[in-house]
Amino acid sequence: MAAVIQEAYIQGVSTHSVDELVKTMGMTGISKSQVSRLAAEIDERVHAFLDRPMEGDWPYLWIDATYVKVREAGRIVSVAVIIAVALNTDGGR
Numbered sequence: 490m491a492a493v494i495q496e497a498y499i500q501g502v503s504t505h506s507v508d509e510l511v512k513t514m515g516m517t518g519i520s521k522s523q524v525s526r527l528a529a530e531i532d533e534r535v536h537a538f539l540d541r542p543m544e545g546d547w548p549y550l551w552i553d554a555t556y557v558k559v560r561e562a563g564r565i566v567s568v569a570v571i572i573a574v575a576l577n578t579d580g581g582r
Contacts, residue, residue, distance in 0.1 A: 490519075499531065546577060550573065552571065
């Protein structure tokens, strides 16, 4: 269930709609505070990933972008998602 709730959060589903989604799956509803706690866990993992150190040489870098639909200020808009892959001298990504 946590994975479904986290995916809904990432897709921009409101906490009320997440509760309705959980109920339609035949499970007990979920409170806004539970959804917020799971969302905070996602945010922590994302920040840990973004803030990790990159040591050594990274001579190869590939950058691309794709567009995804997101909810922003109550509207659905397209935003670019940047994808970057780097390869270090040891062959690690």
